[in-house]
Amino acid sequence: MLTGDKQKFYGLLFGIAFSTLLITQQLTIFVNLIERGASGVYNVPTADVWVMDEVSRTTDVNFPMPATALDKVRGVAGVEWAVPHLRANASVRTQEGDLEGVGIVGVDDATLIGLPKNMIEGDINVLAQPDSVIIDDVGVTNLFENGQSPIGERLELNDQRAVIRGIGDSIPSFTSQVVLYTKYSQALRYVPGTRNRMTFVLVGASDGVSPDELTKRISEQTGLRARTRDEFAQDGVDFIIENTGIPVNFGITVVLGFIVGVAIVGLTFSLFIRDNIKQFGALKAIGVTNRKIAGMVAVQAGMVGMIGYGLGVLGTVGFISAFSGVPQFKGFYIPWQVPLVSFAAMVLIIALTGWVALRGVMKTEPAAVFR
Amino acid sequence: MSGGEIKTAISTRGVTRDFQAGQETIRVLHGIDLDVRAGELTYLVGESGSGKTTMISIMCGILWPTDGDVEVFGTDIYALSDNELVNFRLQNIGFIFQQYNLIPSIDAASNAAVPLIAQGMDRLEARKRAVAMLEKLNIADQADKLPNQLSGGQQQRVAIARALVHEPRLVVCDEPTAALDAKSGRRVMDLLREVGVAEDRSVIIVTHDNRIFDLADRILVLEDGRITHDGTDMPDDH
Ligand SMILES: Nc1ncnc2c1ncn2[C@@H]1O[C@H](COP(=O)(O)OP(=O)(O)OP(=O)(O)O)[C@@H](O)[C@H]1O
Ligand SMILES: [Mg+2]
Numbered sequence: 001m002l003t004g005d006k007q008k009f010y011g012l013l014f015g016i017a018f019s020t021l022l023i024t025q026q027l028t029i030f031v032n033l034i035e036r037g038a039s040g041v042y043n044v045p046t047a048d049v050w051v052m053d054e055v056s057r058t059t060d061v062n063f064p065m066p067a068t069a070l071d072k073v074r075g076v077a078g079v080e081w082a083v084p085h086l087r088a089n090a091s092v093r094t095q096e097g098d099l100e101g102v103g104i105v106g107v108d109d110a111t112l113i114g115l116p117k118n119m120i121e122g123d124i125n126v127l128a129q130p131d132s133v134i135i136d137d138v139g140v141t142n143l144f145e146n147g148q149s150p151i152g153e154r155l156e157l158n159d160q161r162a163v164i165r166g167i168g169d170s171i172p173s174f175t176s177q178v179v180l181y182t183k184y185s186q187a188l189r190y191v192p193g194t195r196n197r198m199t200f201v202l203v204g205a206s207d208g209v210s211p212d213e214l215t216k217r218i219s220e221q222t223g224l225r226a227r228t229r230d231e232f233a234q235d236g237v238d239f240i241i242e243n244t245g246i247p248v249n250f251g252i253t254v255v256l257g258f259i260v261g262v263a264i265v266g267l268t269f270s271l272f273i274r275d276n277i278k279q280f281g282a283l284k285a286i287g288v289t290n291r292k293i294a295g296m297v298a299v300q301a302g303m304v305g306m307i308g309y310g311l312g313v314l315g316t317v318g319f320i321s322a323f324s325g326v327p328q329f330k331g332f333y334i335p336w337q338v339p340l341v342s343f344a345a346m347v348l349i350i351a352l353t354g355w356v357a358l359r360g361v362m363k364t365e366p367a368a369v370f371r
Numbered sequence: 372m373s374g375g376e377i378k379t380a381i382s383t384r385g386v387t388r389d390f391q392a393g394q395e396t397i398r399v400l401h402g403i404d405l406d407v408r409a410g411e412l413t414y415l416v417g418e419s420g421s422g423k424t425t426m427i428s429i430m431c432g433i434l435w436p437t438d439g440d441v442e443v444f445g446t447d448i449y450a451l452s453d454n455e456l457v458n459f460r461l462q463n464i465g466f467i468f469q470q471y472n473l474i475p476s477i478d479a480a481s482n483a484a485v486p487l488i489a490q491g492m493d494r495l496e497a498r499k500r501a502v503a504m505l506e507k508l509n510i511a512d513q514a515d516k517l518p519n520q521l522s523g524g525q526q527q528r529v530a531i532a533r534a535l536v537h538e539p540r541l542v543v544c545d546e547p548t549a550a551l552d553a554k555s556g557r558r559v560m561d562l563l564r565e566v567g568v569a570e571d572r573s574v575i576i577v578t579h580d581n582r583i584f585d586l587a588d589r590i591l592v593l594e595d596g597r598i599t600h601d602g603t604d605m606p607d608d609h
Contacts, residue, residue, distance in 0.1 A: 276475075286460065287457050287462070287486065366433040
């Protein structure tokens with residue numbers, strides 16, 4: 001019945017598809033965006049444990065430690081390796097004379113642990129050359145807007161010379177800030193000198209020692225804060241959630257998507273019922289039970305719901321893949337929970353509006369058909 | 372039921388019906404005692420507002436009387452539970468509505484098959500029987516068309532097929548010929564008699580179409596909620 005009425009069929013389809021798209025797409029962006037809070041951790045997958053000053057909270061909200069912390073950590077049993085890691089902010093003057101805030105990441109001179117896993121251009125060994133930095137790919141788009149190759153470009157970093165010799169393939173930070181990777185010893189020169197400048201010690205666990213166990217040992221024996229990779233990634237996500245308006249903003253959009261869905265679908269449903277009330281009355285007079293009528297409408301509404309839902313999710317997939325080339329959207333994916341949430345929302349929308357509309361049918365007296 | 376014995380299709384005793392109009396209570400039917408015989412084509416005739424639709428609705432189990440009893444083929448229908456009454460209608464009564472009220476999204480044969488499907492019959496079998504019924508009504512060639520692709524007369528025949536497909540013992544129609552020309556109207560009446568009336572089956576028709584008065588076995592006249600005439604022809608003053 002429902003599917004025979006093209007206008008209302010498409011109305012329902014549109015309502016559900018639009019609502020699903022809005023909810024799925026916004027939740028997807030939300031999840032991916034807050035996960036950017038952990039990008040600093042994800043970019044160094046080799047580190048099992050991050051060690052830091054007690055007051056440090058995330059890769060970007062940190063406080064430096066004395067250089068002696070490195071030896072203390074190395075002395076803990078179960079530590080396979082430990083390397084210094086420096087993260088700081090600096091200003092860079094481009095050749096056009098613009099000032100741009102950048103993140104400096106200093107990686108261990110000897111092992112180069114802390115660099116992104118893959119390079120887009122150049123080799124990690126370029127850091128051996130003097131004044132070398134590796135820029136991340138978002139940085140290239142931010143700093144070199146006219147599309148020229150950054151390789152070989154000179155930058156002025158806090159009055160020190162830096163030459164870009166490679167492009168790293170890394171996950172952008174929450175703010176998509178330009179990140180420059182360099183050797184630890186070099187980074188010390190770029191970051192104006194306070195006494196303590198080492199912000200993290202990255203640790204690899206020995207075989208048979210769990211990261212959980214190791215963090216416990218490190219904090220007990222050194223008095224420093226130690227977090228496993230997963231914990232520290234979560235810290236970064238939590239920080240974004242707690243310190244930005246993002247959850248509220250996205251929450252509002254998702255709720256709006258739900259309300260729009262209820263409004264469009266509810267309106268279409270009640271129009272459908274109103275237009276067909278005589279037919280429903282006829283069915284009831286003939287002897288079709290309310291239960292059968294409800295079942296019939298439910299099956300059809302369920303079908304429309306599934307198609308609309310599919311379109312909405314497909315739309316999100318299309319959106320994500322269409323924007324996959326944009327660095328700010330790099331690595332965006334649809335977490336499996338998100339389609340589940342929007343599915344539940346769709347079911348709720350249909351059940352709610354269908355129930356309201358069907359109540360009208362249930363109450364219709366079959367005698368009304370003879371009038 | 373043992374066939375042949377039962378002569379009464381519908382029997383009403385003291386049926387009254389009140390409607391609430393604002394503060395006022397209006398009595399539309401005044402204690403009607405009536406027996407509709409099986410094997411007959413019965414007309415219920417009367418002026419607009421006389422209570423015909425109200426009466427027929429009560430007789431076929433879709434409107435509760437304020438007072439009185441209604442027996443259809445020996446069953447006291449308003450003593451049944453809601454579900455029993457719904458099922459009783461499904462098994463025993465065929466309906467033809469003035470506006471046909473076909474389901475717009477399914478084809479003619481499926482529309483005609485609705486009662487059978489509701490009774491739980493397999494869809495293919497139900498459709499086969501519906502097509503056979505459409506054949507009797509001379510529109511089997513329209514079986515695959517949607518209602519809005521059919522003329523008014525064709526739609527009505529689909530509606531008649533739907534009313535008769537499950538061979539109900541009682542068929543009720545409210546103004547079946549109002550929208551038809553004289554010739555088509557008479558043909559519809561012939562069809563209803565042919566397929567709906569038998570020894571233990573009857574058809575009751577509400578009409579004020581004087582072009583078909585001569586086709587009835589029995590004519591009942593309703594005036595202001597009372598039966599004022601009962602005979603094989605119309606009274607002379609009409
Ligand atoms: N649901 C209702 N509520 C209030 N009054 C009603 C209702 N149904 C019918 N009536 C009143 O009952 C009276 C009889 O109505 P009914 O429909 O039975 O007449 P009818 O003989 O079928 O008329 P017509 O030939 O115009 O169809 C009318 O005065 C009508 O206004
Ligand atoms: Mg009437």
